Amino acid sequence: MDYIEAKRDDLNYSKTYGDTYNLMINAGRAVAKFVSSKFKQHSKVLIVCGTGNNAGDGIMASSFLNCMDVKIQFIKEPFDLKTYEARRAFNENNQKYFTIEDLDKNIQESEIIIDAIFGIGINGSPREPYSSVISKINSSGKIIVSVDVPSGFPYPGSVKPDYTVTFTGIKDGMTSETCGEIIVSDIGIPENVIKYSGPGDLLYLPKPLPDSHKGMNGRIALISGFTYSGSAIIAARAAYNTGVDLVRVYTSQNNYNIISSYSAGLIVRTFNDLDNDDINQNDAILIGPGLGLSPGYRDILINIIKKYNGIIIADADALKLLSPGHLEGKKCAVTPHAGEFKMFYGVDATEENAVKMSKKYGIITVLKGKVDIITDGDNIFYTSGGNARMTMGGTGDMLAGLIAGMAAKHINLIRACMIGTYINKEAARICYDDLGYYYSIDDMINKIPYVINNKI
């Protein structure tokens, strides 16, 4: 697993259960269990703590190490502990502790050093005073047990442990060379946290670079609104609010002026322009919202699909005009509600069939409902939340725009679907909290940046 996945689980756990204190108890217990089973009783153990939850895990370990002679060593002070969980671990476990002036003596007197300086919250090579402390630990000749990851890893200047007790799974790049013997401990992250999307999934959103140029944050084209301009406008605005650089809308001559005048940020073209424009200039395309069901439109879609090599999101009328075979072999997600699912795949809209059909055609399916089901045929994820007002027109168009926007940023497509469905339902929740039942689709679209900003 990568650091983002671990942080994602952490954040989604907090969202569901309020905080990660119970996980910290399990993490501390796991470290203590390893140390007390591996080393002789009454060994002199020094737990060296930073300021984050990694330190909290170390402090928590001390409460399970009654059979050892334990000292807690801060590099700063206990009041520098930055997280609620770490402060609580310290307050509830009420251990005698030492600060930096005692470090050299404590290292010298110890037999085992538990390294709880940094975990996955590290950001660049360790700065002072931590880098000097790490050098001292590394040259101490004592047995070193790192908590979760060697502090400083994966950057240069990290702790070089004999053992690493890591949580949930081995993090990318961890080897016996960098981590010593690795002990993987399941700290009890529940299945629902892993399977349900949440704010942690937004951590996968790439932040725009200060020197990024136009197009780097995603370019999308919508083939939409040939009949109903509103659907195209909703999907385009939602996509735009995900922070993509370019949103092009290809529509009918009839709706060209309406869509053009709606938002100055949109580039509007007619479907005739598709003959000359290079569709492959777009990172993702969204086909379907507000299209209408003219058979001529089917031919337009089939032509584009043939020409296009990027990521396709198919929604609404595209699912009525096309069959799954048209999308086979493409990087594609479809976003049907139950009725569209049955029309598109020809089978009932059940979770089992979503998995089966996704597997058969190599398409990601987002089956929309009270709980959205997201599957690529091998994995299943869910998004819950929202409220009854989401039955209003436009929420599906907004979702399709959100997923297309995320896909255009080259986030893994199944993750883009998790993020899109999460933002959609979370925007509805915020609208309900602010405005009660009487909110509109425009209110929801305007909340997209709030949902994103609150979490990254």
Ligand SMILES: NC(=O)C1=CN([C@@H]2O[C@H](COP(=O)(O)OP(=O)(O)OC[C@H]3O[C@@H](n4cnc5c(N)ncnc54)[C@H](O)[C@@H]3O)[C@@H](O)[C@H]2O)[C@@H](O)CC1
């Ligand atoms: N994944 C999970 O679900 C769980 C994680 N837990 C623990 O929480 C850890 C992550 O905790 P946090 O996110 O609080 O972060 P860390 O405890 O890894 O530390 C981050 C702290 O170090 C500082 N820092 C970051 N980079 C620095 C640098 N280069 N030089 C100097 N200071 C720097 C930051 O200001 C921050 O205060 C995990 O590794 C694990 O040990 C556990 O508590 C249990 C649950």
Ligand SMILES: [K+]
């Ligand atoms: K550590």
